[in-house]
Amino acid sequence: MRILKIAAALAVAAMAVASTAHAQPERWQRQWPQTDFTTAAITDWSEIRSGGPPKDGIPAIDDPRMIAASEETRLGAQEPVMVLPVEGVRARAYPIRYLLWHEIVNDSAGGVPVAVTYCPLCNSGMVFDRRVGGQVLSFGVSGLLRHSDMVMYDRQTESWWQQAVGTGIVGAMTGRELELLPAWMDSWERYRAAYPEGLVMDEPDWRRAYGRNPYVAYDRAARPFLYSGEMPPHGIPPLMRVVRVGDRAWTFERLRQERTIREAGVVVSWEPGQASALDAGRVAEGRDVGNVRVRDAGGRDLPHDVLFAFAFHAFWPEGEWMLGG
Template identity: 65%
Template structure:
């Protein structure tokens, strides 16, 4: 019943029907006439499914507006934001209440073209440099999923990109890797307290119920949505959060218990106060999943992701599980 409830809420929330139709490149050529399907790293096309919305049915944001932290009154203190701090620029917060409905924000920060991305079905929030071989790409949402993870596309070449790994999987950019930039999820209250002079993305002008979670109860399900791959090893539940650094994954519950761990050249900290964006209907009321920071020996923030265990196992099947003991 919980999965049925989730699917119904998702369909209503997006205003679009859901389809589990399997991938068929010959069919997709009509939808994607400019995509070169002859170039691909996808060996099994049945891994790619339609998530329901068509191409751009989930509209990416371009050049979003920002307002001073002191002017923001809508966001609850516990709501998650993706924080991006680039030298030469005022720190910026990208609220998950907006990225839940748009998934990609194409922005420019201190002269660096970036794509701030969030895949709700994998809880994957990653920031990419949009420059590839001297060309600045802009990204949209394809409407396709692979291992339940968003497949992005670039508007310049219509190539498809896997969000969780930042790599081209279909088209002329197959095999090309986007540079990931250090960013992290924290609560709005944490960002505001640390950056009183910071900026926060303004509410987009789309007719969406921002602040409401269309994936209500998702991170309490026993299985992920539209995923048919192997489940994680070691008895790890598929929808628990893990911290990925490279090809290693630390269960967040282990970090919650420890508070701080230094392993494999990084120090990872956990602090309470951040709500899950995928739990209750009102994001600010979600269960406490805590804020993770990952730093190197010099104290610099390290590229990482906090995604569900099933997604880590799907994209890093030979990855190392940092279970302790």
């Protein structure tokens, strides 16, 4: 079964690669007539690839139902969730088992409109403030990829946004930036222990195999799918998880060895106890990749991301690899 899934994924990748031989702005203009292609940060349009599903083929979730964490019984103890603490209101958790199938959740917390995002091909999970220049945006999944990372679009201007960097890349919003909020991926049991009165996103009303992983063994692959860019330097495996803060990255290999790293004005800590969402057939059964927290010297949580090494190198080619020694 696993071999069949990998073979099918490779076949899809091959077809997508072939289709991008003709990837030109005109092609995307026909498919996106409401997008302003006269403004764009992209110079090499071959970087834009179809991920397979069309626009909204992966449906974003709007205004999700939230339930008390104490009422949730479907999640495994080590299952990953995106944690969003908001001052003055109950913390919120968004299970990766749902984000694997929807990738974007448009929500509001404590009066702040937020976009909870997860790109499985890059393992990039981030929460953004949806307000840009006084306007509240809502986001959908374009079905397009750049450097294997999800291209989001806003429904107000149909501009394209690069999820990994939270920046507009095509359309009226080109060059605008979304504010990255302090949020992190944690295990379900750790979230419940830290926020016993917290909330959790309820299962969406879509016919999806929630709890199952459609990317079996992906984070153990030799190469990322739908990616033709440079591999990371220093012999770092392309699908090694790294913690990114700004333009610096710490590898999980180093974190597992040192547990806590204090440098460059940040404190990065690692503890075991979180299942990989991209490993086993069921999310709850993935191998233990550990939990990461990123704080400043005063103990305040910092905006960050945990993504694959190839994606960090693709979007921060001049970034600093914090290898120690």
